[in-house]
Amino acid sequence: MTPGFAAKRLFVFDLDGTLYLGDRPIPGGADFVRAAEAGERSVTFVTNNSSRSPGSYEAKLARLGIPVRPGRVYTSGTLTAQLLAAREPRPRVLLLGTPDLAGQMAEAGLALLAPGEIGDRPDVVVLGFDQTLTYDRLRAADHWLRAGVEYVATHPDRVCPIPGGSIPDTGSMIELLAASAGRRPDLVVGKPSPAMLDLVLEAEGATRADTAMIGDRLSTDIAMARAAGVFSVLVLTGEATRADAEAAPAGQRPDLVVESVAELTDRLS
Secondary structure, eight states, X not given: OOTTGGGOSEEEEEOBTTTEETTEEOTTHHHHHHHHHHTTOEEEEEESXXXXXXXXXXXXXXXXXXXXXXXXXXXXXXXXXXXXXXXXXXXXEEEESOHHHHHXXXXXXXXXXXXXXXXXXXXXXXXXXXXXXXXXXXXXXHHHHHTTOEEEESOOOSEEEETTEEEEOHHHHHHHHHHHHSOOOSXXXXXXXXHHHHHHHHHHTOOXXXXXXXXXXXXXXIHHXXXXXXXXXXXXXXSOOHHHHHHOOGGGOOSEEESSGGGTGGGGO
16 A cells, blocks of 8 residues: 555546547556545546547546546646636637637637637637647737737647657647747646646645645646645656656656556555
8 A cells, every 4th residue: 555645535637648548548547436436535637638628528538438427527728718717808819729629718708819811919829739720820829929919828748648659739839839939828727737736626625635646747747746735646658657757856756656547446445
């Protein structure tokens, strides 16, 4: 038994690389969720991937056989929409994002500007993980960033893991716009910002002492947990290796390293 882990009441899971790779579930995830909830503990899910809505992730988890209760998935897109919608007046947004992310922004009451050739001046440019990215939207973002418009990115991940490799993620687009517009985001919302965990803890009514964060990336999952003072677990099914964990700086050093989520069920008691 690992000291600390068995006493936790809320388990916060990353998704990509932790519970699944692409459309392939990582063995042991469903067993852990069932065992934890049978023991009257809570399981939630967080992801920096802003390309899909929480509902889309709920459906995917269910399809992969991983039990999930409604309202237990939090994305960097969720948090970005909430933070912007809390402003008065609500900003007009030029979004580089998928239709799912656009839907979340609209549901939060934010006005989205179509880029057109260049379009009207937005109050903020938001960059998300956009697998529907077009050159027109990139050109419009570049134009307004050069003009000094506020710049927010949903998360910093440079790649998104998929079976057999990875694909470019928002962090790579940050580098592209840094090269073209000479700007980096004024705010990066998702992991490793502890605001992501604060959102979950507030919604779940949990304390940091009661919580464990499980993920596959040192620079996002583990760094966020460390910054928030939450117990951290690194799984080796995604980006990081055991050697990476051993060489990590103090702010990215996990409390526990396991080969995969399959090792965690026995550590609940």
